[in-house]
Amino acid sequence: MKAKDITQIALMTAVIVILGMFPGIPLGFIPVPIVLQNMGVMLAGALLGPKKGTISVALFLILVAIGMPFMSGGNGGIACFMSPSAGYVIAWLFTPLLIGWAESRFNADHKPVLEFAFIWLFGVLFIDGVGAVWLAFATHITIGQSLIANLAFIPGDSIKTVATLLVAQALLKNKTVAAQLQ
Numbered sequence: 001m002k003a004k005d006i007t008q009i010a011l012m013t014a015v016i017v018i019l020g021m022f023p024g025i026p027l028g029f030i031p032v033p034i035v036l037q038n039m040g041v042m043l044a045g046a047l048l049g050p051k052k053g054t055i056s057v058a059l060f061l062i063l064v065a066i067g068m069p070f071m072s073g074g075n076g077g078i079a080c081f082m083s084p085s086a087g088y089v090i091a092w093l094f095t096p097l098l099i100g101w102a103e104s105r106f107n108a109d110h111k112p113v114l115e116f117a118f119i120w121l122f123g124v125l126f127i128d129g130v131g132a133v134w135l136a137f138a139t140h141i142t143i144g145q146s147l148i149a150n151l152a153f154i155p156g157d158s159i160k161t162v163a164t165l166l167v168a169q170a171l172l173k174n175k176t177v178a179a180q181l182q
């Protein structure tokens with residue numbers, strides 16, 4: 001791995017940390033807040049691809065696991081992987097892999113409609129689905145109830161998908177940036 005790859009990974013991890021500085025918005029009816037951090041995870045897949053994107057999210061999760069207060073609201077530590085939100089956080093690790101794989105396999109020229117579809121499928125539906133199943137077990141509600149409650153995340157997460165797409169498309173349009181990201 002080259003120095004530029006390590007720099008890109010570290011920068012993406014920093015972006016996810018910075019997005020965690022925005023406090024979560026509690027929903028009240030489930031113990032999972034609306035956060036911005038999942039947008040960083042989408043961006044990791046859309047910009048860095050499956051390998052570097054996954055490493056950047058893994059690095060973020062390792063920092064959280066060893067106690068860095070990098071989750072929304074300043075949370076950190078191994079408890080973050082056992083809380084009612086843990087399903088989402090664990091799904092974050094696989095999201096860049098899925099988005100990056102789908103993009104490189106089916107959308108190498110970054111057509112916006114397809115890119116939106118892949119980010120939404122793996123950055124919204126996948127994360128919210130895994131998170132909902134874990135949440136059901138953690139809070140002793142049915143999976144159906146949990147899935148219905150999770151619908152509350154879909155509008156905001158869809159807006160984050162559009163924002164991710166716009167940032168990724170703008171950066172990849174620049175030939176120098178695109179060449180660096182290869």
Ligand SMILES: O=C(O)CCCC[C@@H]1SC[C@@H]2NC(=O)N[C@@H]21
Nearest residue numbers: 033034035038071072085088153
């Ligand atoms: O800070 C945490 O403990 C993790 C919060 C996870 C929040 C999830 S990510 C997907 C969905 N969209 C949101 O805005 N919030 C939830």
